[in-house]
Amino acid sequence: MRENRCCPGGYEIAFGPVPSRRLGMSLGINNIPPKTCSYNCRYCRLGGTDRTTVTRETFYSPADVVGAVAGCVAQLRHRRETPDFLTFVPDGEPTLDENLGWEIQQLHALGIRIAVISNASLLSDPRVRRDLAGADWVSVKVDTVDDETWRTVNRSRRDLSLQGILEGIRRFTDDFHGHLATETMLLQGMNDQEDCLEAVARFLREIAPDRAYLAIPTRPPTDPAVRAPSEEAVIRAHAVFCKHLPSVEYLCSLPDRTRRPADLAPE
Numbered sequence: 114m115r116e117n118r119c120c121p122g123g124y125e126i127a128f129g130p131v132p133s134r135r136l137g138m139s140l141g142i143n144n145i146p147p148k149t150c151s152y153n154c155r156y157c158r159l160g161g162t163d164r165t166t167v168t169r170e171t172f173y174s175p176a177d178v179v180g181a182v183a184g185c186v187a188q189l190r191h192r193r194e195t196p197d198f199l200t201f202v203p204d205g206e207p208t209l210d211e212n213l214g215w216e217i218q219q220l221h222a223l224g225i226r227i228a229v230i231s232n233a234s235l236l237s238d239p240r241v242r243r244d245l246a247g248a249d250w251v252s253v254k255v256d257t258v259d260d261e262t263w264r265t266v267n268r269s270r271r272d273l274s275l276q277g278i279l280e281g282i283r284r285f286t287d288d289f290h291g292h293l294a295t296e297t298m299l300l301q302g303m304n305d306q307e308d309c310l311e312a313v314a315r316f317l318r319e320i321a322p323d324r325a326y327l328a329i330p331t332r333p334p335t336d337p338a339v340r341a342p343s344e345e346a347v348i349r350a351h352a353v354f355c356k357h358l359p360s361v362e363y364l365c366s367l368p369d370r371t372r373r374p375a376d377l378a379p380e
C-alpha cells in the first residue's frame with residue numbers, strides 16, 4: 114500500500130507526494146494494477162510479475178486517473194504543498210495503459226510538469242512514442258544492449274525483441290523535446306563487466322540523454338541470487354559512462370554507505 118497524504122488509507126491512483134531523488138517532490142500516479150509488466154526483472158523490488166503482458170489496455174477509467182490526480186493536487190495546493198512533478202510510476206509498466214497520452218494531455222491543465230518512468234519495452238510502437246512525447250521528463254531503462262544478458266536480467270516476454278526496443282528508443286529520442294533520462298541497473302556478474310558497460314554507454318551516446326543514471330539494487334530483489342556490484346565496480350561503471358556521456362549520476366548510495374535502503378525515495 115502506498116502512502117497518500119491526500120486521502121490516507123486506501124489503494125490509490127495518486128499517491129504521495131514523496132521526495133524523489135530526481136524530481137523533487139513528486140506526486141505518484143499508479144495507472145497500472147500492481148505488478149502488471151512486460152518484464153519480470155530479477156532485481157525488481159516489487160516481487161515477481163503477476164501478469165506479464167505487452168498488450169496495452171484500459172486498466173482504470175482514464176477520467177478516474179485524471180480526477181484522482183486533480184483532486185489530490187487541489188488538496189496539496191490548499192496546503193501550499195504543490196508538487197514539482199506528477200509522475201507516472203506505477204508498480205508495473207506505465208505505457209501498458211493505452212490512455213496514457215490522453216491522461217498526460219489532460220493533466221497538463223494542472224500546470225505541473227509531468228514525468229514518466231518507463232522500462233522502454235513498448236517504444237517500438239509508434240503510439241507509445243507519441244504518448245510519451247507529451248511528457249516533460251521521461252526515463253527509459255537500458256540495462257544492457259546484449260540480447261542474452263537482457264533475457265537473463267529483465268526476463269522479457271519472448272515476443273519482445275531487444276533490437277526492436279533499442280530502435281524504438283532511438284526513434285523516440287529523435288523527436289522528444291523534453292528532458293530525457295536513462296536508467297541502468299548494475300548487477301554483479303550479469304551486466305557490470307567493462308565490455309558490457311562500454312556497449313551500453315556507446316548506445317546511450319547515440320541517443321544523447323540529458324542525464325544517464327546508474328543504479329544498484331537497494332531493496333530485496335525478486336531473485337535472491339542477485340547481488341549489487343562492489344563499490345569498485347560501481348566506480349568503474351561511472352568512469353566508463355563518463356568517457357562517452359556528459360552527465361552521469363548515481364541513482365543510489367554506494368554499497369558501503371550507512372544510509373538504509375528504506376530511507377531512499379522510490380525514484
Ligand code: SF4
Binds near residue numbers: 151153154
Ligand atoms: S520493469 Fe520495473 S516493474 Fe517491471 S519487472 Fe522490471 S523493475 Fe519490476
